[in-house]
Amino acid sequence: MPDTLPARIGDALRAADAGLDASLERLFNLLRIPSISTQPAHAGDCRAAAQWLAGELTGLGLDASLRETAGHPIVVAHAPGGGPDDHRPHVLFYGHYDVQPVDPLSLWHSPPFEPKFEGEGDARRVVARGASDDKGQVLTFVEALRALRETGLELPVRVSLLIEGEEESGGANLPGFLADNAEELACDVALICDTDMLPGRVPAICAMLRGLVGEEVVLRAADRDLHSGMFGNAAANPIAILARILADLRDADGRVTLTGFYDGVPVIPEALRAQWATLGLDDDAAMLSPYGLSQAAGERGFSAMEQVWVRPSCEINGISGGYTGDGFKTVLPAEAMAKVSFRLVGTQDPDAIRSAFRKHVTDRLPPDVTATFHPHGGSRAVSLPLDGPWLRAALAALGEEWGHKAAVVASGGSIPVATLLLDTLGVETLLIGFARADDRIHSPNEKYDVDSFHHGIRSWIRVLAALGTVKADA
Amino acid sequence: MPDTLPARIGDALRAADAGLDASLERLFNLLRIPSISTQPAHAGDCRAAAQWLAGELTGLGLDASLRETAGHPIVVAHAPGGGPDDHRPHVLFYGHYDVQPVDPLSLWHSPPFEPKFEGEGDARRVVARGASDDKGQVLTFVEALRALRETGLELPVRVSLLIEGEEESGGANLPGFLADNAEELACDVALICDTDMLPGRVPAICAMLRGLVGEEVVLRAADRDLHSGMFGNAAANPIAILARILADLRDADGRVTLTGFYDGVPVIPEALRAQWATLGLDDDAAMLSPYGLSQAAGERGFSAMEQVWVRPSCEINGISGGYTGDGFKTVLPAEAMAKVSFRLVGTQDPDAIRSAFRKHVTDRLPPDVTATFHPHGGSRAVSLPLDGPWLRAALAALGEEWGHKAAVVASGGSIPVATLLLDTLGVETLLIGFARADDRIHSPNEKYDVDSFHHGIRSWIRVLAALGTVKADA
Known part of the structure; x- marks a missing residue:
């Protein structure tokens, strides 16, 4: 068996499985820090969360540091590598360590910064503020790096991370920071873990933002x-x-x-329409009935989802x-x-x-x-080339992990950081997330499924391995 | 010379002329009472103004009294007459003794309840709150009754008056009072003196309200x-x-x-359009330019005034x-x-x-x-038959007094009391007023031209004489 990641990916996945309890323990540690960015009283907590992350990343062998801004610090970390002989694709992972306020506190069933498990089996979940948005999602990536490290091999891609602390409070300092550090943060493709899967454990990559x-x-x-x-x-x-x-x-x-x-x-590719139909995403009533509506109101000839995603x-x-x-x-x-x-x-x-x-x-x-x-x-709208190598590789990796062909989806809203990465660094972003529609982000009793966390970690192992096979100049 | 009013109208007009200074003195007395109906602190003043009017009317031989309401009292007065042998037309005069608040006080050139003359000759005017709206206008009618009384003849019409004290503060109690006293207040035609003349001393009767x-x-x-x-x-x-x-x-x-x-x-009568054109009322820019506009915006084919008055x-x-x-x-x-x-x-x-x-x-x-x-x-809209006897008689009388053919005009807004009189008493209203567009009603330095007051008194003498010749059942 050659000593390369594609051949030894099973080792990394097994390491992730074996380390799951320890990974969850680390997630609990991060969740206990009340890093509410919009409340000045929690400024120290925000810094503590940043320091915790930098510490973990340093422990994984990355060059991690806190970078000061006019607001909360930004964590930047680089895995070893680079230089003229390093031909691996370079990925930049973006996430945020800050969380939303917790009021109304009276609606929480347990204290928001005392994470706990609820449920059993497939329904087992971590309940805490930030469990899903975005601490749980960020740690899927960090723990994937840990599992990959345990194989003793070089990472399949060059990895940098940028984890900010003002995503929930306006993000005023990120644009300037990106512009000032564009050279350091230059990469081939960006990864964001802050989005949902589709119902039924269908993995999804958001490839288009209006x-x-x-x-x-x-x-x-x-x-x-x-x-x-x-x-x-x-x-x-x-x-x-x-x-x-x-x-x-x-x-x-x-x-x-x-x-x-x-x-x-653009004309919507028939393959995409077909995939969405297969997934039932062309059911207007299903999409609209939770809001007291039954019919797509906009442009005739398009489903409600198409009207929102790609029209x-x-x-x-x-x-x-x-x-x-x-x-x-x-x-x-x-x-x-x-x-x-x-x-x-x-x-x-x-x-x-x-x-x-x-x-x-x-x-x-x-x-x-x-x-x-x-x-x-x-x-402008942000979109990935639907037949591009990054997207193809990541879709295939996700499909293997979840046992279901991964879907290409879109967002009708904008995700400012994706636009920012495109405008400032000139780089495309793969939005890959493992949150579920019922995670109650921004609301009381926020949760993250252990299934999301566990297979999220495994997903990143597969995705990084797959991206490592892409020619960066392709 | 027969001893009837039409023959001896000159005597009444001369009495009005001779008594003008005394009439103005009485107007000053009424203006000194700060009867601001909307301010509870002035409730006593409102009652005092009502009592003053009842006293004057009693002095003129009318059966006058204060009628209590849940708010300020209403003055009702009846001149002698009535009964099966009295075939004179019966007119009901409506006015109000209450006034608007005076703030901002700092913009008044003299205290609002210390009436004074300003200007000389044609420009001579009485300045005080209520000088025009509506105390000055009400007293033109009262002083006309006084001048007619001095001829020693019976009035040419049966006269009743209803002078309320809540016109400037919502008028909540008038509808109930009218309904409760509909029999007592039954009449052939109502008169209201609370409107303007046209520019250039052109007398006008408002015959249509939208x-x-x-x-x-x-x-x-x-x-x-x-x-x-x-x-x-x-x-x-x-x-x-x-x-x-x-x-x-x-x-x-x-x-x-x-x-x-x-x-x-209804189709606008050609005679009316022609009269308005003669008076320059078809000049859209003249009507609209004070408000920064130049063109009639509504229904094509009609002047701005027509659009507001009769469309x-x-x-x-x-x-x-x-x-x-x-x-x-x-x-x-x-x-x-x-x-x-x-x-x-x-x-x-x-x-x-x-x-x-x-x-x-x-x-x-x-x-x-x-x-x-x-x-x-x-x-509903309220309108007088344009070829009806009341309107014809009053127009002719006004034309004689002012030396200019009287105009039939309209109001784009509603005048609630006119609607009320129609709905409750089933009676049409002639809106005849002598105010000028520059009287600054509701504003600081309200004024009433002595010309308006003097010829207003004379106008009512002529109008009452003319209405006396109308067959009430015509």
Whole structure:
């Protein structure tokens, strides 16, 4: 048997199995640190969690350190290697050690920072704040490194880690840190472990994240509020004009009407549609019924999941104008406001869409009415090449571990760090997570299944081995 | 010369002229009473103003009394007469003795309840809170009764007065009082002196008031707010649906699209349009430019004034939904709300229009979206027959006094008491006032021109004489 990882992967998996109890004990240790990043009283706890991680990584032979920011420190660690003769692919693992606040405390069945097991067999789970989001998920990767180390072989890939402490509190310091340390953090592909599997233990890689364009528009007509009896009909009503403009944003088939809006929107590969159908993800009612809805409301011809995952959207997120309190006031208001967002896919251009929206509005303004625009962010969609080598390798590895073909999924929302890694480091991200939909992240009684943790560790062993076979310049 | 009023009207007018200084002195006495109805501390002052008026009317030979309500007292007075042999038309004069608060006091050039003259000649005016609204206007009628009394002749009409003290504070007690005393207050026509003349000393009678239907609609989709990234496109957006429904309320020509909406909307008589054109009332820019507008926004083919005075309207008075604070929140809200009002003319039916609006909404609801409606009042338009004898007689009388053909005008808003008199007593109202657009009612430095007061008194002498010639059952 050659002394290489692909040949000896069983040793690493067995080490993970044998070490599971010790791995869980280490997870409990990390969970006992109340690293609530948004609460200043817990700043010391945040630092303690960072130090704990740096200590563990140092113990695994990595060069790990705390890097100071204006907020909580960032843990950066590099496994040995690099240099001109090191041709292994270089992966950067991202996670976060901070957690959400715990209130309302009264709804917890046990203290949030005293981790405990609940349930038996397949249902056995760790209950604590951060068990899933993101301490449990982060440690799947760390414990995979430990099991790989026990084989005595060199890691199949070069590994760096970046574990921040402000993901739950705005993340204001990460962009600057990435920009300042782009050279040190340069890599071939990024890995994030902060997402879910699909129901039924189906492993999944999130390969597409929609982009976002936010716009606020204020329409103004008369120079003051008027009495709607004395002026109604004669004076322009900015609410009515805004309603028309917003109504015109979609046609009868639910398609967005902005000029050029669909430029760069890719056709959904048939293989992907087929996979989603096989997984039952084309069942609109199943997706929507938990929220009191039954039908996909948007673009005709696409399932609800497709509408959210791989089709662009236009939503009105807020609107106000005139009198909105109790009772009635016969006011004809001077202005009306709407907040509108567009979700982008493929190569849709945020700037072009912002311009098209503004033109849509100004083209529809009647005399005496003006529009003022305020931009609220803009980002392109992030997506992995669906037939790229990183994705293919990781999918195959996950499929072997879980006994089910791994799914390529998407997220309708944005994951800012993925966008940031693309924009700052120019690197694609594989979003691979083992959380479950019922993990109650951000809520009382957060949990992480022992099954997620155990097979999460094993998954990373397989994924790293698989990524090690990819030519980095492929 | 026969001893009848038409023949001896000159005597009454001369008496009014000769008594002007004494009339102004009485006006000053009433203005000194700070009868601010909305401020509990002034309840005694309101009663004092009522008592002052009852005293004056008693002095003029009327049977005057204070009638208690749950709020401020109402003055009711009847001139002698009545009975089976009294064939004179019976008029009921309505006015109010209460005034608006005076703040901001710092903007007054002189104390608001210390009336004083300002200006000379044609510009001479009385400055005080209530000088115009409505004490000055009420006293034009009282002083006309005094001048008529000095002729020694019987009044040309039977006269009753109803002068309330809660017009500026909600008027909650008037409807019940009118209903309870409908028999006592029965009359042939009502007179209200609480409106303006047109610019250039053009007398005017307001003969048309628009009605009102108020509706609030709340649309609900999902059973909670959703993340617009995670659900945008797939989940129904109640703001977008509301925008479509509201946009559909008018067509491209500005006409309201509700089924049957224009049933009962009268054609504007050509004579009226011609009169308004002669008076320059068809100048849209002149009407709108004080408010930063230049063009009539509503129904194509009508001037701004026509749109407000004699055409029905649909206005959105308020709208809200989703996130409307600073910044941006990618929420897909569970509900959205709008407050909508319709202004009615002619015989448009409030109930039918409310039903048509609700049908308009429910017809446009997509699956999963529900609408809840809350009614906010409904009243028919009030209008005088434009060729009726009361209006003809009063117009002629005003034209003689002011040396300018009197105009028939309208109000786009409702005047609740006119609606109340129609609904409770079944009687039409002539709205005849002598206020000017620059009287600053409800504002600091309110004034009433001595010209308005003097010729107002003379106007009522002529109007009462003219109404006396109308057959009450005509």
